[in-house]
Amino acid sequence: MYKFISEQSIYQYFGEDEPEMIREMVQIILETNIKDLKELDIFYKQNSYTTIKNLCHKAKPTMVYIGALKTRKILEEIEKNPSGFPELNESLQADLIGIETELNQFLIALN
Numbered sequence: 089m090y091k092f093i094s095e096q097s098i099y100q101y102f103g104e105d106e107p108e109m110i111r112e113m114v115q116i117i118l119e120t121n122i123k124d125l126k127e128l129d130i131f132y133k134q135n136s137y138t139t140i141k142n143l144c145h146k147a148k149p150t151m152v153y154i155g156a157l158k159t160r161k162i163l164e165e166i167e168k169n170p171s172g173f174p175e176l177n178e179s180l181q182a183d184l185i186g187i188e189t190e191l192n193q194f195l196i197a198l199n
Contacts, residue, residue: 137173
């Protein structure tokens with residue numbers, strides 16, 4: 089059982105009988121959305137809140153696809169509350185570590 093992601097959501101959105109497509113989609117998520125979100129602090133230090141908002145907004149549907157609804161909520165809060173970024177980003181980064189680990193475990197189990 090996973091703590092951050094939902095296997096059922098992944099199958100629902102990407103097709104239970106399409107393991108190759110699921111593998112490709114999860115890889116794309118890891119290489120784009122998760123990677124981008126892990127770098128939010130760089131944009132915060134550059135005072136580029138527009139970029140932070142855009143990256144959070146872009147990642148919200150992805151969190152639904154993988155069943156990470158708690159993390160999606162954090163992304164919404166970051167979008168709405170720039171002043172709370174340091175604390176919210178700390179929670180987000182902790183979730184991203186778990187999500188990344190679980191998605192990699194999911195890919196191994198998919199084989």
